Amino acid sequence: MSAFPQIDAATVARYDHPGPRYTSYPTAPEWGTLFGRAEYAQRLLEAGRDAAAPLSLYFHIPFCRQMCSFCGCNVVIARDQSRADDYLQCLSKEMELVAQQLGKRRSFSQLHFGGGTPTFLSEPQLARLWAMIRRHFQPAPLAELAVEVNPLVTTASQLRLLRSFGFNRLSMGVQDFDPAVQEIIHRPQSFELTSNTVAEARRIGFRGINLDLIYGLPAQRPETWQRTLEQVLEIRPDRVAVYSFAYVPKMKPHQRKLPVEAMPRGEAKLSLFRSAYNTFVGAGYRPIGMDHFALPEDELAIAQEARTLWRNFQGYTIRSATDVVAFGASSISDVQGAYAQNTHRLADYGSLIARSQLATERGIVLTEDDRRRRQVITDLMCNFWVDLGSDGLSYFAAELEELRKLETEGLLRIDRAEILLTSLGRVFVRNVAMVFDAYLRAASGQRTFSMAV
DSSP states (O other): OOOOOOOEEEEEEHHHHHHOOSSSSHHHHHHHSSSOOOHHHHHHHHHHTTTTSEEEEEEEEEEEOOOOOOSSSSEEOOOOTTTTHHHHHHHHHHHHHHHHHHOOOOEEEEEEEESSGGSSOOHHHHHHHHHHHHHOOOOEEEEEEEEOOTTTTOOOOHHHHHHTTOOOOEEEEEEOOHHHHHHHOOOOOOHHHHHHHHHHHTTTTTTTTTTEESSSSSTTHHHHHHHHHHHHHOOOOOOOEEOOOOOOTTTTTGGSSSSSSSSSSSHHHHHHHHHHHHHHHHHTTETTTTEEEEEETHHHHHHHHTOOOOOTTTTSSOOOOOOOOEEETTOOETTEEEEEEOSSSSHHHHHHHHHTOEEEEEEEEEOHHHHHHHHHHHHHHHSSSSEEEETTTHHHHHHHHHHHHHHHHSSSSEETEEEOOHHHHTTTHHHHHHHHHHHHOOSSSSOOOOBBB
């Protein structure tokens, strides 16, 4: 693996502007309320016609005991675990409504508990949720069952319970081990606690263990960040995600409490990612997509080598299930060529479900053009390569003309219908992907995105 490219300040300034992360295409700002409950129900009905195909399931557990000031997720702050009882009842009812539409299509190859903090739930609540899921859905052979955990509220007993259900993947937020940074972001999490939680998870059979880091947080300095990287190497997780901090105070008002003057920006911020890249690659990890790293034997590394890596709202994956069905407030489904998002507010979600209605708030049906562009953008974001196909030279003629400028700037190479990103292009892969975003070209109003660096 090559070292991180040297990038001067002028290059950073040229490409460091707001842009989508492309967890979806079309991106969320393009979705609308013309797509609602009836439209989602119809898509589920269509999905049910392929009864043998496994689904990907997502469950959003929004509860957290406290608000981390960097957080970009849809969360509900609660101290009392009983707050989740009514929510679990809603999830049960929503599963019943969705299963009615899906007919006999009930197996899943992926299942993900996200949040919030899924381990906010007590052991009896976790057992109740799992029993509800199994009433309606069954895991396919070799299914991937993943859970996001916070070591501050996760017990060894909870991990053992989840493992007994068949959960085999685990992801854990770290952000930064430096106490000064942790104090600012309200996330006091020691290296010892994190290391012990990973060790216990490994002991009972979890694999593909992932740690999340964030660069660009207030008070991060090169020397303390490097110490965090070295501590992560001591744990040696199977995977590491190194996310750029998305500072979007208009969308997440609690981020306004953060000291903006203490945030590294531009070249200083990029240097933090450079350190992470060189540290993990130097220790034998393979760079995955735009911000992940995996050990060479991990299936993500193998998939990227074969150019078959995929990406959905839960992250990079080797399993591109044809339909992603999501449950809970704010959750996003990707079913039969349409995105459908549930209402964000807990009260609205509960009220709709209680009336035996799906909680879909907005969505979009992908056109054929959307589908083509989504495939191109996904290949670029996952595999740093795309083959536009036999008719791609004419279909994407305008985009190729724009890409030739990026080729002269050293971001990519064009070989007939194939586009291959260089090491520089991998750093600015979002900028390359934006060339294929038809909605950005047509946008007349403001779109709120995080900075590319």
